[in-house]
Amino acid sequence: MNLLIIIISYIVCAPFIGGLLAGIDRKITARMQARVGPPVLQPFFDVMKLLLKENLVVRRSQNFYIWFYLFFIIFTGVLFFTGEDLLLSIFALTLAEIFFVLGAYKTSSPYSFLGAQRELFQIMAYEPMILLSIIGMYMVTGSFYIFDIVRFHKPLVFFLPGLCAGVVYILAIKFRKSPFDLSMSHHAHQELVRGITTEFSGRTLAMIEVAHWYEYTVILGFVYLFFAANPGVGILSVLVVFFLQILIDNVFARVKWQLTIQSSWLVALTAGLGNLIVLYFVRK
Amino acid sequence: MPRIPLMNILWARAFCRKCNTAGRGLCTYRKIFMNCIVFLIAIPCVAAFFLLFLRCSILRGAIVFFTSFLVCCASIFLLVTQFNREISYFDFVLPGISSAMTVIKVALAAYIFFIGIKHKNFVISGLIALQVILFLSFEYTHGHALVVAHNLFIDKFSVIMVMIVGIIGSLIAVFSLGYMRDFHEQYHKEIKDNRGLFFFLIFVFLSAMFGIVCSNNLLWVYFFWEITTVCSFLLIRYKQTDESVRNALFALKMNLFGGVAFIAAIWLLYQSTGTIELDKLILHGGGIALLPVVLLGFAGLTKSAQMPFSSWLTGAMVAPTPVSALLHSSTMVNAGVYLILRFAGVFQVRLAGFMLGIIGGVTFLIASFIAITQSDAKKVLAYSTIANLGLVVLCGGIGTYEAVWAGILLIIFHAIAKGLLFLCVGIIEHKIHSRDIEDMSGLIITMPKISIMLQLGMAGMFLAPFGMLISKWAVLKALVDFNPVLAVFIVFGGTATLFFWVKWMGRLLIVSGEPRDLEKNISLTEWIPLSGLALLTLGICALFPVVSSTMIEPYVREIYGVSIAMSRGNIVIMSIMLGLVMLFPLSFINYGKNVKVVDAYLGGANATPGTSFFGPGGKMTAMETRNYYLTDYLNEKRLLEFGAVLCLVLIAFMFIVSYW
Numbered sequence: 001m002n003l004l005i006i007i008i009s010y011i012v013c014a015p016f017i018g019g020l021l022a023g024i025d026r027k028i029t030a031r032m033q034a035r036v037g038p039p040v041l042q043p044f045f046d047v048m049k050l051l052l053k054e055n056l057v058v059r060r061s062q063n064f065y066i067w068f069y070l071f072f073i074i075f076t077g078v079l080f081f082t083g084e085d086l087l088l089s090i091f092a093l094t095l096a097e098i099f100f101v102l103g104a105y106k107t108s109s110p111y112s113f114l115g116a117q118r119e120l121f122q123i124m125a126y127e128p129m130i131l132l133s134i135i136g137m138y139m140v141t142g143s144f145y146i147f148d149i150v151r152f153h154k155p156l157v158f159f160l161p162g163l164c165a166g167v168v169y170i171l172a173i174k175f176r177k178s179p180f181d182l183s184m185s186h187h188a189h190q191e192l193v194r195g196i197t198t199e200f201s202g203r204t205l206a207m208i209e210v211a212h213w214y215e216y217t218v219i220l221g222f223v224y225l226f227f228a229a230n231p232g233v234g235i236l237s238v239l240v241v242f243f244l245q246i247l248i249d250n251v252f253a254r255v256k257w258q259l260t261i262q263s264s265w266l267v268a269l270t271a272g273l274g275n276l277i278v279l280y281f282v283r284k
Numbered sequence: 285m286p287r288i289p290l291m292n293i294l295w296a297r298a299f300c301r302k303c304n305t306a307g308r309g310l311c312t313y314r315k316i317f318m319n320c321i322v323f324l325i326a327i328p329c330v331a332a333f334f335l336l337f338l339r340c341s342i343l344r345g346a347i348v349f350f351t352s353f354l355v356c357c358a359s360i361f362l363l364v365t366q367f368n369r370e371i372s373y374f375d376f377v378l379p380g381i382s383s384a385m386t387v388i389k390v391a392l393a394a395y396i397f398f399i400g401i402k403h404k405n406f407v408i409s410g411l412i413a414l415q416v417i418l419f420l421s422f423e424y425t426h427g428h429a430l431v432v433a434h435n436l437f438i439d440k441f442s443v444i445m446v447m448i449v450g451i452i453g454s455l456i457a458v459f460s461l462g463y464m465r466d467f468h469e470q471y472h473k474e475i476k477d478n479r480g481l482f483f484f485l486i487f488v489f490l491s492a493m494f495g496i497v498c499s500n501n502l503l504w505v506y507f508f509w510e511i512t513t514v515c516s517f518l519l520i521r522y523k524q525t526d527e528s529v530r531n532a533l534f535a536l537k538m539n540l541f542g543g544v545a546f547i548a549a550i551w552l553l554y555q556s557t558g559t560i561e562l563d564k565l566i567l568h569g570g571g572i573a574l575l576p577v578v579l580l581g582f583a584g585l586t587k588s589a590q591m592p593f594s595s596w597l598t599g600a601m602v603a604p605t606p607v608s609a610l611l612h613s614s615t616m617v618n619a620g621v622y623l624i625l626r627f628a629g630v631f632q633v634r635l636a637g638f639m640l641g642i643i644g645g646v647t648f649l650i651a652s653f654i655a656i657t658q659s660d661a662k663k664v665l666a667y668s669t670i671a672n673l674g675l676v677v678l679c680g681g682i683g684t685y686e687a688v689w690a691g692i693l694l695i696i697f698h699a700i701a702k703g704l705l706f707l708c709v710g711i712i713e714h715k716i717h718s719r720d721i722e723d724m725s726g727l728i729i730t731m732p733k734i735s736i737m738l739q740l741g742m743a744g745m746f747l748a749p750f751g752m753l754i755s756k757w758a759v760l761k762a763l764v765d766f767n768p769v770l771a772v773f774i775v776f777g778g779t780a781t782l783f784f785w786v787k788w789m790g791r792l793l794i795v796s797g798e799p800r801d802l803e804k805n806i807s808l809t810e811w812i813p814l815s816g817l818a819l820l821t822l823g824i825c826a827l828f829p830v831v832s833s834t835m836i837e838p839y840v841r842e843i844y845g846v847s848i849a850m851s852r853g854n855i856v857i858m859s860i861m862l863g864l865v866m867l868f869p870l871s872f873i874n875y876g877k878n879v880k881v882v883d884a885y886l887g888g889a890n891a892t893p894g895t896s897f898f899g900p901g902g903k904m905t906a907m908e909t910r911n912y913y914l915t916d917y918l919n920e921k922r923l924l925e926f927g928a929v930l931c932l933v934l935i936a937f938m939f940i941v942s943y944w
Contacts, residue, residue: 055880056880058883064872084857088748088757095748095749095865098782098786101786102793105791106794108794110907116790120782120787121783121912124782132775135775136768138764138768265776273772276771
């Protein structure tokens with residue numbers, strides 16, 4: 001019963017939190033660029049407007065993939081916030097991403113195709129870092145269960161500073177933010193048009209947007225795990241990290257995919273793996 | 285032997301336990317097991333000789349069908365009766381069997397020697413001569429004193445392997461019927477029709493595989509091992525073109541290295557322990573000398589196409605597709621990892637075992653990255669096989685109970701999905717006359733069923749909640765518990781795997797060109813194995829908890845005293861995910877409803893719907909997309925060389941530390 005309440009409240013609340021974060025993001029970004037910016041609730045208005053629009057498709061089955069993308073993102077979130085196996089929830093997240101990519105392939109449009117390929121590069125770039133941090137968490141807490149990881153008595157960041165820094169580095173890739181907004185630009189006037197979402201419209205585009213909101217909560221939840229011993233500090237750190245992402249987004253221009261993969265793997269191999277090796281020998 | 289109704293056999297476990305403890309020799313039920321194993325080894329062999337001399341294709345079809353059916357039934361029978369039982373050993377003595385084996389062995393060796401001379405490949409002749417000398421001198425010096433209590437045995441691991449060989453192998457044999465007919469009568473008229481030999485080899489191969497996994501006497505394992513080497517050589521050479529002869533000779537050479545190591549290992553094992561029985565050696569555990577076991581591991585590396593020997597498997601792609609399917613999924617390569625996993629307990633916590641594991645890990649990593657650069661579908665599959673076997677070797681080398689559990693899971697899932705993938709690619713190659721991945725766009729329209737099966741097989745290879753992901757999860761856990769730094773192989777290799785599978789899957793989904801129906805002429809003998817394997821790919825994911833708890837865990841517990849299982853919560857989650865993914869086809873109820881179909885945006889005014897547009901200056905430009913192959917960054921040849929050198933150094937180290 002308790003579990004059911006958690007699940008339902010997650011499914012209901014997560015998009016509000018995610019949407020709100022997106023709104024705050026836009027507001028802060030605007031202020032950084034010396035603009036007034038839209039109201040904080042603008043993302044919700046956007047999605048509502050999209051819901052009323054006509055649903056245009058290139059291929060009749062392309063939207064099904066997006067349904068399952070949203071579906072599995074929510075599933076991931078539920079796994080994550082009910083304290084289940086961390087590895088499994090990341091695998092579920094990957095499954096969701098793959099549905100997104102396959103949907104873009106399905107549209108048979110060159111810009112979606114380009115976006116899909118780049119999205120795959122992004123997955124390649126961030127996944128090693130995420131998996132290495134999960135391994136690090138397992139080494140410290142002895143469990144893959146989020147439930148146990150959260151309950152660990154000391155902040156994990158004391159043991160895993162390199163991994164934590166690495167996760168912050170790849171966060172921009174996961175958020176599809178500059179300098180790593182390779183697969184979908186937020187402004188549809190560049191070389192990749194709108195990238196992976198080029199051929200999605202109306203209700204389907206709204207679903208993608210909502211899926212991103214859910215994704216926000218999972219990713220920030222992942223960052224929270226590093227500071228979970230003290231919930232206050234944890235939430236504060238997550239907000240700091242979030243602000244940092246916005247700052248980076250506004251300071252840097254987009255880089256090429258080569259640099260994205262090379263730099264993130266370099267970070268994973270040095271900060272991430274280095275952290276694991278040190279931890280292994282200290283423990284031994 | 286008294287007649288026993290089938291149901292009695294199924295219910296008779298309690299009886300059997302009793303007579304096991306009483307130690308009154310073989311009871312009736314164990315006789316049945318033994319006969320079942322002998323049946324599995326003998327029947328394909330007998331059928332093979334019939335097929336060799338038959339010219340009538342209807343009769344040939346009937347025999348292939350019937351034998352495959354029998355083999356399938358016998359494998360399942362073995363599973364059902366062996367269910368919940370302990371290991372059974374059989375002292376199978378047939379007068380003259382060992383001299384018959386010696387004669388066959390020497391005859392085969394003479395044949396290989398002759399082949400080596402004929403093709404001026406003197407390394408082959410030298411290797412086989414060395415093997416025969418070692419073998420005969422072993423027979424001469426120790427043969428008369430050699431006491432082998434049990435020649436055959438069956439335990440849970442053997443049963444798993446028998447199921448893989450029996451079911452997947454016979455499905456592939458049935459598939460070959462239709463495929464080889466089209467191959468000779470439609471697509472490759474220039475190649476000499478030698479289907480009698482083809483089916484002969486396939487069934488001898490299956491028989492030898494049953495022999496490998498059920499023999500307790502290492503000399504027997506070696507005998508069957510060499511038969512698979514010769515069979516694979518002849519099958520790869522089947523087309524008789526220059527390329528196929530060259531690649532077949534290369535494969536033969538690589539496998540002969542393993543053969544030499546094998547017979548040397550037998551010799552050393554006998555000298556140090558006085559026995560060549562698998563069960564006794566494994567019981568010795570850490571106590572037995574390491575060098576012979578490392579030699580066996582080396583033989584396993586050659587058979588399982590690990591670096592630096594991997595090229596023989598990619599070269600074997602010249603053979604007709606069912607051969608590739610057979611070599612990759614159910615037979616040949618599994619023999620190598622089977623042997624390594626058998627001795628996993630010996631490798632555990634030994635430096636040499638660690639080295640072996642690293643060789644597997646390096647192979648997984650490098651082969652996965654090479655697979656990204658390949659656009660030839662069969663090559664992608666080949667590299668993925670090499671990579672996944674590397675993972676199994678990694679598990680065997682570490683040798684902890686978790687790793688062995690994960691390794692066996694990997695073998696099962698990989699065999700099924702890979703078999704399916706190869707058969708699909710074989711059909712596609714015949715229908716679109718290309719096996720380039722980039723030519724496969726629009727398959728979802730032209731060959732919907734095949735393309736869905738192909739996607740299912742791919743999903744089975746890398747995606748949650750399907751098979752290989754479950755086993756990768758298990759491997760990751762085993763590695764982390766052993767030494768977390770090793771996880772780096774799977775973490776980086778895994779992302780490469782994801783990349784090359786998804787871009788292929790995506791290519792299948794893209795719609796372009798005219799809709800045509802290419803699936804019309806696929807015969808029933810091809811549909812049955814295809815759908816059978818597709819169902820198995822799905823079914824094994826759903827049944828995996830049962831397979832694990834009734835087969836793999838008992839085996840691991842027998843060897844290590846402890847075992848591991850996936851926790852119940854995670855099984856539930858996996859099942860929910862599987863159920864959810866299965867819902868995907870349901871979304872097609874909504875096909876084309878509430879949507880307005882428009883043209884794709886091509887960056888200019890569209891000329892023809894979605895395929896060409898008016899570019900700069902009003903010129904009509906065709907739209908074309910092509911996946912990334914990253915050939916500027918990853919060079920197949922250089923990566924292979926790098927891997928070969930690295931693994932050779934590791935192998936050298938492995939021998940040095942084992943001799944120490």
